Amino acid sequence: MNPLAATGESYWMRTAPLPSFPALSGAAEADVAVIGSGIVGLSTAWELARAGLEVVVLEASRLAGGVTGHTTGKLTALHTAVYDTLRSKHGEEAARRYAASQSAALRRVVEVSGELGIDCELERRPAYTYCEEAEGVNALRAEADAARAAGLDASFVTATGMPFPVAGAVRVEDQAQFHPLAYLAGLVEDIVALGGRLHEGTRVTRLDDGDPCRLTTDSGATVAARHVVVATHHPVFDDALLSTRLTQHRDLVIAGAVPAGQDPAGMYISEEHGKRSVRTSPLADGGRLLVVTGEAFTPGTGEDTEAGYARLRAWAERHFPGFSAEYRWAAQDNSSTDTLPLVGRMPTKGDNVYVATGFAGWGMTGGVLAGTVIASLVRGGEDPWDGLYDPGRVGSPVRSAPAYLKAQWDVGKHFVKDRLDTLGDGTNGPAGSLPPGEGTVVRAGGEPCAVHRDDQGELHAVSAVCTHLGCLVAFNNAERTWECPCHGSRFGVDGEVLQGPALKPLERRDPTEL
Structure with a gap:
């Protein structure tokens, strides 16, 4: 790589x-x-x-x-399949105000960019929410109807610029993408x-x-x-x-150059296959940077994130011949329960x-x-x-209520179950046999301890108790971070806070005492 x-x-x-x-x-x-x-x-x-x-x-x-x-730098009022949900949860007027406010924000970026003379690679593109399986078509038809009723220039289509057939898609015209930084x-x-x-x-x-x-x-x-x-x-x-009232999820991102002829000429997202989101960005040589997002997971649940990156690369390489991931990163988002x-x-x-x-x-x-x-x-x-x-x-x-109660159940489950799994018999593995690049949570002196072995073989040990509200962290093997499954706080291998809501670092532990 x-x-x-x-x-x-x-x-x-x-x-x-x-x-x-x-x-x-x-x-x-x-x-x-x-x-x-x-x-x-x-x-x-x-x-x-x-x-x-x-x-x-x-x-x-x-x-x-x-x-x-x-x-990923998308500026769009089409947010996967939000309008049918808003219409059913909050009513048609709320859906209309949501569409109008998101569209106003898009226009604000265009206005400010022009006023300040910012070259941020702003491009107007259609946005799509698509599905490959026939089972998803009825939901997308309903979403197209709801988005249109909310005031967007939305339609249901069966053809897109993606290099594979789709069963259906919602298309919204005149959206945008830009270089956010x-x-x-x-x-x-x-x-x-x-x-x-x-x-x-x-x-x-x-x-x-x-x-x-x-x-x-x-x-x-x-x-x-x-x-x-x-x-x-x-x-x-x-x-x-x-x-x-918030739930957390994290998405993996890869990016690499493709010829201009492989540009799908739009912004795309699907919840299938663990989520797939695609856009491109202009490159100086006339080619395009393909940005692919997906493999969504809840931080702190011990997912094999390296395997997730591998699946994302395989998908991109299969559909965009010659693609090679030159960059990879991850993004974390939270969603409200309503x-x-x-x-x-x-x-x-x-x-x-x-x-x-x-x-x-x-x-x-x-x-x-x-x-x-x-x-x-x-x-x-x-x-x-x-x-x-x-x-x-x-x-x-x-x-x-169902989404709210599920969020609280997930937090409570991690708060109790993770302690039982870790403190009961130390089945997460002894620190002594930990391979380079990996991390695990073990029992040390009666307390949960987060242990990482770096590429040089040195052990790093910190408390596994998140300093926000006390849930136990788990290791992210691709980003080499400790993550809390309850509210998404993230820490470095030596305990430093990388992302809140935690404000204090994980307490350091002496690895020689493990």
């Missing part, structure tokens, strides 16, 4: 790196503090900076280095020009709400702000227990704390949408979508 593929760095991050900024030190003040620098955080910061507010962005790692830097680089440049401040390597570990709010970072630096936006993908400081994202004021906090989460894999339009909604609320305006995404909504409890 190409060495680039082993780095885990996405094509977007490799080809359009964002500028670096120093960590925050001392005490700072701002009108608005934004925690997180993905597309939600930077879109919100830009909207507010353009409105004349003093904005500071605080990023635990590097700008857009989380979910946004590992997306090139777009955000343009926003960052303008935020700085407008007086905004950005700080990387600054993890916020405490939020005291009030007027002003007070943020404390892992270094002891502080920020006092009249408004705070929690844009951390999975919300931290979750007094409202929004995590109980289908709609959560965007607006944070329940249980004051009126000046805001949150955005639950985009179900469609965070490019969702993130831009969140920026416009939150910016309007911060400025004292109305929610332009009349509370459709309000995190404090009551929703449709009867229709949403």
Whole structure:
């Protein structure tokens, strides 16, 4: 495999790196503090900076280095088969507002790109949700009808640009794809020009709400702000227990060059075969970069992710002759149990704390949408979508209850069962026989211990108890990370936090005592 593929760095991050900024030190003040620098955080910061507010962005790692830097970069209002679900759960009016808001976000990217002169490889393409098996046709016919009723230019078709026959597909016209980090680089440049401040390597570990709010970072630096936006993908400081309304999934991604003649001329997704999502991006030599996503799994369940990458490569090579994976990465998404994202004021906090989460894999339009909604609320305006995404909504409890209860059952199952499996007899395997590159959870001194052997044979040992709510982590053998199955926190092999909602690292253990 190409060495680039082993780095885990996405094509977007490799080809359009964002500028670096120093960590925050001392005490700072701002009108608005934004925690997180993905597309939600930077879109919100830009909207507010353009409105004349003093904005500071605080990023635990590097700008857009989380979910946004590992997306596929689709800008579309067709979200697999969401409209028939929305129509049945929330009614036709909710489906219409969802379609209108997502379409408005797409237009916002087009407008902002033009206004700021951002070259982000924006291309207008149709979007498809397809199936290969006849059993899926009726559902897609219903989705095409629901999407059309919601106001999209949608149709049911049986022919696509994919290099294999399909049984049916929903097609929506005039959607878009772009280079997400090139777009955000343009926003960052303008935020700085407008007086905004950005700080990387600054993890916020405490939020005291009030007027002003007070943020404390892992270094002891502080920020006092009249408004705070929690844009951390999975919300931290979750007094409202929004995590109980979210489920996690992770997708593998591969990318490599193909001739322009193999471009399927659209954006495609299917839930068959463990999900398959396809798009292309222009390359300087006139060819196209084929981006293939799939092999969805719940983080922290011990899936063989290397085998998942192998299946994804085999699928791409079979359908696109000559394809070779030059890059590989993974993306994590969360979904709300009632289908709609959560965007607006944070329940249980004051009126000046805001949150955005639950985009179900469609965070490019969702993130831009969140920026416009939150910016309007911060400025004292109305929610332009009349509370459709309000995190404090009551929703449709009867229709949403099965998904909510299943999410809680899965969390409880892992919290109890994983401990019994691990602590009962240590059947996950002794650390001494662990091969290089692998990891396992064992019992050590009566406590669950996460052990990894690196390629040089050295053992790394940390507590296996997630510092968020105490579930046990499991090893991801492709990314070499520890992942929590309950709420999706991810840690490095030495325990450092890679992805929240956890704020503290896993405690280190002495590998010589195993």
